[in-house]
Structure formats: C-alpha cells, structure tokens
Amino acid sequence: MKKKKLTALLTAVAMMTGILSGCGSKGAESAPAEKTPAADEASSEQESAGGENGGTAAAGDAQPITIWYYWENEGHQATLDQLIQEYNGSQDQYAVTAKYVPFADFKKQLSIGASADELPDIAILDSPDHASYVDMGIFEDLTGKFDVDNYYEGTVNSCTVDGKLYGVPFGANCLALYYNEDMLTAAGGSVPTTWDELKETAKALTTDAVTGLAFCSVQNEEGTFNFAPWLWSTGATSYDINNENGVRALTFVQELINEGVMSKECINWTQGDVMNQFIAGNVAMMVNGPWQIPTMQSEAPDLNWKVTLIPKDAQYASALGGENYAVVTGGNVDGALDFLTFATSEEKVKFMMNQFGYISADKTIAESQFAQDSPYYPFVEELNYAMARGPLAEWPSVSDAISLAFNQVITGTATPEEAAAQAQATIDGIVK
Amino acid sequence: MDEEKRLSRKTNILFSVIAVALLCVLLFPLYWALITSLKTEQEIFQNPPTFYPHILNTKSYAAQVETGDFNMFRSFANSFLISMGATVIAVLLAVPASYGIAKYHFKARKAVLLSFLVTQMLPVSVLLTPMFIMFKNMHVYNTWVAAVLADATIGIPFSVLILKNYFASIPKDLEEAAYLDGCNKFSAFVRILIPIAKPGVMVCAIFSFLYAWGDLAYGMTFILDQEKRPITAGIFNFMGQYGTKWSYLTAFAVVTIIPVAIIFIFMQKYIVSGMTSGAVKG
C-alpha cells in the first residue's frame, strides 16, 4: 500500500506539473488549426505565414500539411510514406505528415473534426462517402485545378457535385471473379460467363470441405459494394429495386445460399475474410478486388488462381471502388494543392498504383499499366463495366437499405419480394 | 479475533479440485486464444479444429512488437501512463466524495448521488464530440492528458458508488475515538478512515485502472498520433479493411493481457490482503 501510494503521489505531481505548464503536444495544433471564419477562401497565405506552432522542419519554417488516411496495410502505409518523403525532400516550403485513422473510425473522426474545427489539410477517403462531405461543406472546390479529362468517368463522378470537382480520384478498383484453377480443372468445369453457368460451376465445385462461391455480404457499405454488381447486372439501379430485375438479383443470391454453393457466413465475412477463405482452399471462387493480389501472392504463392469478368445476367457489371483525395477548406489549401500536383503526376501515380495493387484512375495510364497475362489485367477490362455508387449525399442511407435487403434474403428472414419492397420504401423516403 | 475454522482435509481437496475445474472451464476462451495465436492461418481454418497447434507459428508474436508505425512497448507505456493518471484522479476525487456522501446527510445528498449515476447514463459515442471540443479548447487534444481526463469520468462515479458502502459500514465509534484524540474532520478522515476503507479503495483503484486500460473509444478519438495511442488501438492493425488475421489478433490479445496479469500476480499479496482484511471489528 505504501509503495502504491508513493507511486500514485509521484504520478499525480507529474501530471499536475504537466497540466499547469499547458502541455500541448508538438504536432497537435499545427496546420489544421487556425481556420478563418465562415467565408473562407483559399487565401491561406495569411494562415501559412502565421504558422506559429511551426511543425516539423527546421530552418526554412516549412508549413506543416497533414493528411488523414485509413489504410492499415503495412505495405500501403510504407508506400504513402515514401511518396511523402520524396515530396518533402523535393521542396522546402511544405512539410507533409500523414496520420493513420483506422477505417472503422474514419467517418467518425471526420464528423467530430468538422464539428470541432480540427481537420487535416488533405483527406484520403472512400469514394462513396465523398458526396456526403461535400454536402457538409468541408471540401474545397478544385474545378479547373486538376486535369481529370482522361480519368474513368465513374471515379470523377464520385467527387463531382453540381458540376464542380471536389476531389481527385486516387486510384480505381473494381470487383471481378477469382477462381481456383486447379479445382476448376479437377471438376472438369469451364470458366462461367453467365449466372446460370456460374451456379452450375459453383455446384460442381462444392464438396464437403469446399463451397463453390463466396463474396462479402456484410450489412454495410462493403457488402453493398459486393452486391451492386449482381443488382446492376440485371439492369436495376440502386434507387429502383422493387421491380422484376431487383427481385431477380435478390432471388439469385437466395438460391446461391439455399442450394449450398455459398455459405451463410458471408454475412460476417469482410472482403479480407473472403480472401482468407479462398487462399485456405475453403472456397473455390470468390468475388473480390485487385488490392488483395499482393497479399495473395505473398501468403499463398503456390495457389493457382485466375481472374475473369463477373458472370452476367443481362449485361456485364461491376462496382467501382477506390479512394479520392480531397482538400479540406480552411486548411492549408495551397500546400495541399502543391502536394497533390506532385502526387498526381504520371510518374508518381504509376508508382503508387503498382505498389498498392490498384488500377490508375487515369485511363491512359491504366490501359498500359499491366501486361496482358498479369493477374490485374482482367480488372482493367472489368473497369469498362464498372459503375460508381451514388454519388449522393444520402448514399449511406440508401446503401443501408440495400444491404439490409440482401441480408434478409440470405438469412431467410424475408423473401426477395418483401426485401425489395421494404428497401424501395426506405429509398423512396430518402431520394424523393 | 478468532481464526475461522479450517476446513477438513477432504473438503479442502474437494474444493481445490472444483476450483481448478472452474478455472479450466471459465478460462477456456483464453486457452483457445493462446493456441490460436500459435497456429498458422491455414490451421485456424481447418475443419475440425485442432486443440493444439500442429505447426508452431511464431510470426504473429514477432509482428506484435513492431508493425508499421505501431510499437508495442511504446503503446504499453502510453496505456500505462493513461491508466495510472485516470486512476489517480479517480481515487483522489472519489474517496473524499464517497466519504462525504456516506457520512454526512446534507440536503442535496440524494441529488448528488443521482447525478453521479446520471453521468454514466449516456453512451460514449455522443459524449465524444462535446468532449473533443472541450479538449481542443484546453489544448490537450492529441495528448495523453485528454485520454486521462476522459477515462477518469468512468472511474469517479463508479468509485463513489462502491466506496460509499465501505465508509457507511464503519461504525461511528471509530470516528468519535479519533475526535477525542484531537483530530478534526479532515485528519480523522485521512488518518483513520482511509486505512480502514482500504479494501474499497483498492478495489476502486483496480477498477478505475482496468476501465482505463480497456478503453478504446476515448484513446482513439482524442489522440491522433499513432505513437501516442494506447495499446488497445493496436487492434486495428489486425482487423481492418483487409479482413481479420486471427493468429495476429489472438497474439495481440495475449500480449495485451500479459502485463496486466503479471502486475496482478505480483500485487496479489497486496490486493487480496487489502480486499479481505475486513473493515470492521466487532
């Protein structure tokens, strides 16, 4: 008890001293802090000159620029870091640092940061969320500052609201069908191109130990992302589900479950979990994205797999994913723009995309990014059929209604017709 | 004081066996976490599951020490600092408060007690934004102090509620004896009553420490720099956009538990004697 009392006392004293001496930490109040009131314009000249809590660099008083990102993959983090080091070394006006904010916390931190006026200068965020933040008014209008003419339409759409550009696409990715080549050959099957063929092949590949197909069906944005290709392949749209197309899509998923070719566990599997199942040999085919490839190659180098387009119902379809850069209003906009100009140059884009396992959002780069026999190539082809989700400020609510619908169908708590009707009712309430 | 009757040898053995059996059943999840951490990812997904790792995989433990920006030792230090800070505040403020409520029946007493309870009645998520704003204005955002201040708000009301029972159970005669000896109210409190309420104070310190140790929300929201975050934040390294890596995750769990468990085992003597010393004489 004495020992503990003493420790406690010492700690208390240390703390009090800390508090009273106003212990703010070094990086805390740097760049994002001094936000000019409401009618901010990009006149950050004044703010930059102000840079009192100076940040990182020494003599030249480089202005600190903060980036928030959510990639927890070590490789991604290292790559981003390398890009930043290169930029910092190439000039001495700005010093960029990147902060990792876990994916699960990212939206929360942006909301809280917006309320408390504590935001980064640049945010790298998930494309379907972009529109909501534009609605919030925290992203800078970048129209005319970046040349996105050659970018895939979907990627640009995700950060365009009312004809104005509020971000720059970081990279594009989409979903495609992976299949275990050895299992397919052993079962004597051929690569499926239509829904019927897919079901046949999946059935042939399903054994006691292996399920034929899997894709993430969690009740959240990730799940909606994975359900969208099926929905859109029928011709239905995200806002118009309660029709024979939408119902057909839901019925298809239901049949996959009921006929035992897809496990119900998919409603608990993230795309990463699905990949783990695939490389463990528990699942013969999966729908997943190209960012998994680096991990798959390192963790299961002997696995024989290939990629093909997602089988179609009426038309080929896939969902567009990826992140966007966004510049935060009221932050150090000049510095942010300077960094982004550097980061979106062709050479840097190629570097980042290859390291990340992403496809460039710039069509001209994407088309020459991969050799024809590269596992990434089918994804580039799939991009031609990939559409973006939204963009809509209320997309999260729409997405929620959709993911609830296919979850109901998978768990058997509603029929496809009921689920579609319920989803439609919610969606109508939002968009109309 | 008379010693409690010792149990007969047979009963002693019987109870000990039951105790160990209980231990095995209740701690099975931990055993499972331990062996999962030593299996390869392939083996984890094996059907039927194996009860011990057939292939030993220590990669997951190596990854615990350093993964990217995350450094285990630094994170532990952060957690420890934050938890100690929160505990100190909680104990310093709650002990007198619970004494005041237990012994002095002033008019607003019930309201005060209720208000301490009320502070626990909102889910953490809605407290985050206003607290964030406050911490930013206090210039402690992105420092360990913010986490300490936030975590203490859990420890204080809890401690007040538990401790008041201890103080209430101390008979008046002890206090009166102290006054007779010349103490005023405050010194009586410090010299006589706190030592007797030791079991309660110990329990409160432990609970406050553990709540702060296990906190994720406050540590994540109010601290932006990875290197300042508590150990709980490390969980995101193994559970993110890219799926759950079970062997790494369970290794993380084991590693998070060990230091706290060690502290407890060493402090066992103090803790257990503190908790079972008994507050009251006949």
Place this chain on the structure above:
Amino acid sequence: MAKIKKFFRYENVGILFVLPAFLYMLVFVGYPIIHNLILSFQDVNAGNLVRGTKNFILFDNYLELFQDSVFTASLWNTLRFTVLCLVFQFIVGFALALFFSKRFSFAKPVRGILLVPWMIPITVTALMFKLLFATDIGIINFLLRSLHLIEKNIEWLTTPGTAMFALICANVWIGIPFNMILISTGLTTIPKELYESASIDGAGKVQTFWRITLPLLKPTIESVLILGFIYTFKVYDLVYVMTSGGPVNSTHMLSTYSYKLSFEMFKYSKGSAVANVLLVILLFVGVFYIRATTEGEND
C-alpha cells in the same frame, strides 16, 4: 464569514468532500449531456453540421424514432440483453464469491486468476468469442457436436436468435469477475463474529445465508446491480465488434444504433435522440435505486 462557518458546521461539511468530484463530472460530462440534449431537439445532418442553420424541431426526432422499426427493435434488444446478462452474471458471480470465501488451498490464487476475463479489453474479448462461435471453425460447435448435443453446426452469428445468445454469453463471461470481486469484498465487511454466534445458536448454512449474509450484503448487492444494469444497458464495443448489430439488425442495441445513425448515416440529431432515450430509461432506474437505497436512512 461566521455564516459560512456555521453552514459547514454539521452535515453540510460533506459538501466540501464531495465538491471536487462533483465539479469534475459537471464539467466533463455535464456539458456533453446538455450539448446532446440540445442536438436531439434540432435537425442536424451532414448538410448543416458546420454551416447553415440548425433548426429546432423539438420532439420530432423522438416521434420519428418510435416509428422506426430498428429503433423499437433495439430498445427491446437492449432490455432483454441487460436483464438476462445481469441475472446470469450476478448469480454466477455471487456463487463464486461465496465459494472462494471459504479457506481452501487454491482459493486465493484461483480467485485472482479468475479476474483475468475482466482485464481484457472488450474489443479483444468480442473477437475471441466471434472466433469461438464461428459456424465452421468455431470450437463451440465442434464441442457440441462431439458431445452429440447437436447434429448440424449452429449458425450462431448468422441467425437472429442465436446471435443474441452468443452476445449474452460473451457479456456474462466478462461480467462474472466484476460481480464476484465486488461481492467478495462485500463479504469481508460482515463481521466474523456474527457467523460464529449464529453457529453457536445452531443456525444452519441456509439460514445463516438468508438471515445474515444477504441482509448485510444488501448495499453491496444494490450497488452491483445498479452499476451492472447501467453498464450493461450501455453495451457498445462488444456488440459492435461481434455482430455490428446484425444479423439483419437483430442485435442492435440503443448505443450501437445511436452510433450508426450519428457517424455512419450522418443523422446526428437522430443519434442523439436515441442516446437520450437510453438516458431517460436509465434515469428511471437510477431514481428507483436512490429511493430504494436511501430509504429509512436517518442520521
């Protein structure tokens, strides 16, 4: 000056003891509570969080909530979850406390080790149980099948009813040490002499328990139950990590739904309203507790 001294002379000196803690909580939690209350009466979403006007719509949010099937479901889920968890963790914790109060060789170390579930961060525990309850690779299904209690694997976390059961198991596992240790220390406040004189008087074990142990433990039991109720009612991390409120919203609790509304759907005011409903319910429970425990307490 004399007046002040007089004010603090008798019972009111207690106010001085309480003041630091009270002020601390007032600042750090009182302000958030008020902020949240105001937010729930407004209509705030992404569009007007930082700019534009926040209109007051008073109780509209609350009225809309009661039309929301997910909200009503989460309300019942939270109540059910809390009551069931409390019952089980209290009974088991109590039994263990009694068991370990006997002096046998392993009593102290085993009791100490049994505290461990409580030391693990809840997010970690949630993930552990997610693994245990997994349908195909989970050890629980394996054990149940080996014991021939079930034929096919139970889809614990992908079926609405069983998911709740799995959550309750996990929470009870975490809650047992909490109950056990508090009741254990409560037991130490009972003078041993009472037990001795009871046994001299020929009282049996059961009688002693009901007549001496329980009544004297009343304050401890009350504190344990009320705190347990409040903390369990607020459950968030466990549910968020283990089921995220699924499958199909069947395990959404008030706190997880509040979070989802605020931070995933940008409906901040609605999220605040849900949180306030939680607060009001707990307030009733709290008032009831205060009345029950300070009744008949005179100086």
